[in-house]
Amino acid sequence: MMELRNVSKIFEGKMVLENVNLSLKQGEVMTILGKSGSGKSTLLQLIADMASVDSGEIHKSKETMCAYITQKPLLFSHMTVLQNIAFPLKCQGVGKKARHEAALKWLEKVELFGLGNRFPYELSGGQQQRVSIARAFVYQPDVLLMDEPFANLDVKLSRQLQHLIFNEMKQRNIAGIFVTHNYEETKMYADHTFLLQEGVLTKMSDEEVELYFNEGIEIEGQIVGVSEWTLSNKPSDTSIPVRLEKEIKLYGVDFTVVTLPNGQMQFVKRQEETNSAEPLYLVLKEE
Numbered sequence: 001m002m003e004l005r006n007v008s009k010i011f012e013g014k015m016v017l018e019n020v021n022l023s024l025k026q027g028e029v030m031t032i033l034g035k036s037g038s039g040k041s042t043l044l045q046l047i048a049d050m051a052s053v054d055s056g057e058i059h060k061s062k063e064t065m066c067a068y069i070t071q072k073p074l075l076f077s078h079m080t081v082l083q084n085i086a087f088p089l090k091c092q093g094v095g096k097k098a099r100h101e102a103a104l105k106w107l108e109k110v111e112l113f114g115l116g117n118r119f120p121y122e123l124s125g126g127q128q129q130r131v132s133i134a135r136a137f138v139y140q141p142d143v144l145l146m147d148e149p150f151a152n153l154d155v156k157l158s159r160q161l162q163h164l165i166f167n168e169m170k171q172r173n174i175a176g177i178f179v180t181h182n183y184e185e186t187k188m189y190a191d192h193t194f195l196l197q198e199g200v201l202t203k204m205s206d207e208e209v210e211l212y213f214n215e216g217i218e219i220e221g222q223i224v225g226v227s228e229w230t231l232s233n234k235p236s237d238t239s240i241p242v243r244l245e246k247e248i249k250l251y252g253v254d255f256t257v258v259t260l261p262n263g264q265m266q267f268v269k270r271q272e273e274t275n276s277a278e279p280l281y282l283v284l285k286e287e
């Protein structure tokens with residue numbers, strides 16, 4: 001139903017997305033992981049037609065409708081909560097009574113009953129987010145794009161809404177691409193998980209997902225589960241001598257590779273790099 005072919009996006013001379021390929025089938029759910037600034041929101045914006053690609057193509061079948069729940073809710077400030085929720089139905093020509101009833105039903109589902117006549121500025125950030133979730137579901141989207149929709153919500157509400165959203169998607173066979181930093185959402189709801197790193201999108205195996213959230217390292221095709229690690233200025237049995245820079249992948253840990261005076265390469269934690277005159281060794285405790 002949707003396919004991205006070699007999609008690239010450049011902002012101010014910087015390649016934010018590089019030859020991204022992705023295809024999405026009806027009812028399929030994908031999560032995208034990646035560090036802040038890696039291009040996740042940009043990717044969703046391109047799919048939602050809120051920005052244009054610099055090269056490559058996005059193919060959607062003609063009737064594909066996307067709903068987008070942004071990181072910061074974008075509500076119409078001059079409309080009440082109910083009018084905001086009902087707006088997509090108004091655009092589709094649904095009559096006043098029917099859209100009012102549908103909006104009320106969704107107001108209740110996101111636990112905002114009684115707040116329908118308020119304006120967005122009279123709501124908290126989390127309540128505004130719930131309005132945007134209701135607005136996304138009030139009609140029948142084919143694809144739901146979500147950018148950390150639960151980030152501003154407390155744990156309990158976030159769980160309830162997760163269930164609500166993913167049950168609804170399943171029942172109505174809605175496909176979804178959602179950006180998250182949450183392990184549970186990734187494990188419980190995603191059919192596939194992708195990692196966006198410096199603009200490059202790669203599919204992750206289940207094992208890689210585990211490592212991403214648990215801090216892990218892949219060396220020469222061998223995955224080393226790391227439960228604990230420390231930094232030391234002396235090499236040891238469990239420190240990693242890194243010569244094969246290109247064959248090492250790191251998940252979930254912000255490291256950089258430095259070259260020591262003797263020519264050997266070592267990992268150091270990024271933020272400690274500049275504070276250290278001496279080389280630091282990454283000492284691993286294998287699981």
Ligand SMILES: Nc1ncnc2c1ncn2[C@@H]1O[C@H](COP(=O)(O)OP(=O)(O)OP(=O)(O)O)[C@@H](O)[C@H]1O
Pocket residue numbers: 011012016034035036037038039040041042043
């Ligand atoms: N309109 C814009 N003009 C210039 N640069 C932009 C624009 N939008 C995004 N960028 C840059 O593109 C890069 C990717 O931004 P993006 O918002 O897609 O990242 P992200 O992975 O969603 O980050 P986060 O997890 O913090 O939301 C960043 O370096 C950002 O500064």
